[in-house]
Amino acid sequence: MSAVTPFRLGVLGSGRGSNFVAIADAIAAGKIPAEISLVLSDVETAGILVEARSRQLAARYIAPGKFRTRLEDGIEQEYVATLRDAGANFIVLAGFMRVLKDPFLRAFPDRIVNIHPSLLPAFPGLAAWQQALDYGVKITGCTVHFVTAGVDTGAIIGQQSVAVLDTDTAATLHARIQAAEHELYPRCLAALARDEITRIGRRVVPRTSSVN
Numbered sequence: 545m546s547a548v549t550p551f552r553l554g555v556l557g558s559g560r561g562s563n564f565v566a567i568a569d570a571i572a573a574g575k576i577p578a579e580i581s582l583v584l585s586d587v588e589t590a591g592i593l594v595e596a597r598s599r600q601l602a603a604r605y606i607a608p609g610k611f612r613t614r615l616e617d618g619i620e621q622e623y624v625a626t627l628r629d630a631g632a633n634f635i636v637l638a639g640f641m642r643v644l645k646d647p648f649l650r651a652f653p654d655r656i657v658n659i660h661p662s663l664l665p666a667f668p669g670l671a672a673w674q675q676a677l678d679y680g681v682k683i684t685g686c687t688v689h690f691v692t693a694g695v696d697t698g699a700i701i702g703q704q705s706v707a708v709l710d711t712d713t714a715a716t717l718h719a720r721i722q723a724a725e726h727e728l729y730p731r732c733l734a735a736l737a738r739d740e741i742t743r744i745g746r747r748v749v750p751r752t753s754s755v756n
């Protein structure tokens with residue numbers, strides 16, 4: 545029997561929810577030993593809420609307040625309280641377009657993860673696939689990482705590469721990166737939920753390895 549507290553996920557997203565769908569499907573298929581406690585969005589019409597409700601999962605919109613890139617302070621506390629009330633003990637950012645601040649980060653220490661559409665530390669921030677095209681890299685990809693106060697700077701849990709084709713447009717490259725995300729995110733969450741990996745400094749490694 546495992547001594548690990550079962551993962552009860554709070555999933556935050558602002559958009560379509562395709563990563564959420566990949567994660568929910570992987571859980572339903574028994575590939576991630578976790579359950580989804582709540583899906584929260586700062587966008588009332590977000591696809592992620594529709595997808596959650598169509599799976600009979602709890603889904604809520606909480607208006608983000610007056611700022612564009614973060615939650616208003618009191619509202620960030622409301623997000624935390626709502627997630628706790630729902631029983632969430634691990635937070636999955638799946639296209640949540642706001643930076644989380646200290647009160648939220650402190651509420652779930654080392655238990656918030658995000659997916660970013662580039663091979664970090666290259667191309668943090670918005671539209672990373674467009675940044676990759678503009679820079680002219682031949683390989684890009686996606687990264688699952690722990691969330692810290694910096695933008696896209698937390699310890700890296702997993703990465704998957706995607707070749708940039710000469711014929712790529714922003715749309716075709718973004719679509720291939722998203723397909724890679726849908727494999728990578730469930731795989732990383734499964735490893736975390738099974739307690740197979742641990743963080744040593746910035747390095748996230750299998751529990752069995754020794755890192756010098």
Ligand code: GRF
Nearest residue numbers: 559560561562563639660661
């Ligand atoms: C993903 O491409 C992810 O990398 C970024 O936001 C996007 C969310 O897409 N953080 P979706 O809502 O999961 O379809």
